[in-house]
Amino acid sequence: xxxxxxxxxxxxxxxxxxxxxxxxxxxxxxxxxxxxxxxxxxxxxxxxxxxxxxxxxxxxxxxxxxxxxxxxxxxxxxxxxxxxxxxxxxxxxxxxxxxxxxxxxxxxxxxxxxxxxxxxxxxxxxxxxxxxxxxxxxxxxxxxxxxxxxxxxxxxxxxxxxxxxxxxxxxxxxxxxxxxxxxxxxxxxxxxxxxxxxxxxxxxxxxxxxxxxxxxxxxxxxxxxxxxxxxxxxxxxxxxxxxxxxxxxxxxxxxxxxxxxxxxxxxxxxxxxxxxxxxxxxxxxxxxxxxxxxxxxxxxxxxxxxxxxxxxxxxxxxx
Numbered sequence: 001x002x003x004x005x006x007x008x009x010x011x012x013x014x015x016x017x018x019x020x021x022x023x024x025x026x027x028x029x030x031x032x033x034x035x036x037x038x039x040x041x042x043x044x045x046x047x048x049x050x051x052x053x054x055x056x057x058x059x060x061x062x063x064x065x066x067x068x069x070x071x072x073x074x075x076x077x078x079x080x081x082x083x084x085x086x087x088x089x090x091x092x093x094x095x096x097x098x099x100x101x102x103x104x105x106x107x108x109x110x111x112x113x114x115x116x117x118x119x120x121x122x123x124x125x126x127x128x129x130x131x132x133x134x135x136x137x138x139x140x141x142x143x144x145x146x147x148x149x150x151x152x153x154x155x156x157x158x159x160x161x162x163x164x165x166x167x168x169x170x171x172x173x174x175x176x177x178x179x180x181x182x183x184x185x186x187x188x189x190x191x192x193x194x195x196x197x198x199x200x201x202x203x204x205x206x207x208x209x210x211x212x213x214x215x216x217x218x219x220x221x222x223x224x225x226x227x228x229x230x231x232x233x234x235x236x237x238x239x240x241x242x243x244x245x246x247x248x249x250x251x252x253x254x255x256x257x258x259x260x261x262x263x264x265x266x267x268x269x270x271x272x273x274x275x276x277x278x279x280x281x282x283x284x285x286x287x288x289x290x291x292x293x294x295x296x297x298x299x300x301x302x303x304x305x306x307x308x309x310x311x312x313x314x315x316x317x318x319x
Contacts, residue, residue, distance in 0.1 A: 026100035028281035034107035035288035070118040091231035095238035099212030106215035139179025143193040274310035
């Protein structure tokens with residue numbers, strides 16, 4: 001049995017578990033399994049990760065009948081048509097549950113698993129939450145400009161918090177979002193901002209900016225141009241709010257980032273090996289996404305982030 005068929009079977013079995021637990025947190029199993037397979041993990045690792053999750057008393061799915069309907073929809077219409085049909089009602093809330101539903105959807109699309117695509121769309125719909133920010137209005141300022149404004153506030157203005165709604169409601173944040181640009185370069189802006197913010201903060205929230213940015217790009221490729229533009233536009237304020245919630249650290253300048261790019265970096269194989277051996281799903285996902293984004297962009301900053309998260313590079317408090 002091939003690794004892909006093992007993954008497919010485990011992802012089928014995973015559908016018995018709730019996509020969340022304790023009504024708030026996200027179940028990472030499906031995402032972790034797909035990320036491990038992409039990193040090159042052997043069948044036995046995939047099985048052991050699944051078995052460990054099953055032994056730890058995961059919550060059972062309570063929406064089985066609804067999911068069954070969605071599974072029939074995907075089986076009948078296909079993945080592409082289902083995403084094009086369902087995504088437009090969701091793309092104004094890409095940061096739902098700290099990006100986890102859209103990340104799960106992106107992994108489902110990456111591995112072409114009908115059940116996971118159906119489950120991710122349903123999870124995004126069920127937990128859909130748009131941050132209380134102004135509707136995007138096209139301007140000329142980029143995310144880096146917004147970050148400069150936010151980080152220049154007096155010390156103590158931004159406290160690390162998971163209350164993204166509270167952060168979004170702050171007048172300083174809402175003012176910073178005026179005249180932000182969204183255009184054909186927005187997806188690249190979101191990606192480059194996310195990795196720079198994570199390099200600066202090395203924070204749990206900014207980790208999700210990196211994996212979320214990759215997911216936003218992936219989903220954008222499966223929807224029509226108008227929906228993709230809306231998704232990119234709504235990603236901008238979410239990125240800014242999450243950055244502020246991580247403390248709004250000063251973003252490294254070009255010279256600082258270039259110095260990091262020139263450092264001696266571990267190999268992609270070393271990073272993958274360490275990530276596969278790690279028990280933390282967030283480590284696995286960031287390593288996978290960072291290596292994929294490095295391959296797409298050629299930017300070594302992604303390998304810096306991957307090397308840090310697997311413990312092969314130092315994780316300084318500040319850059």
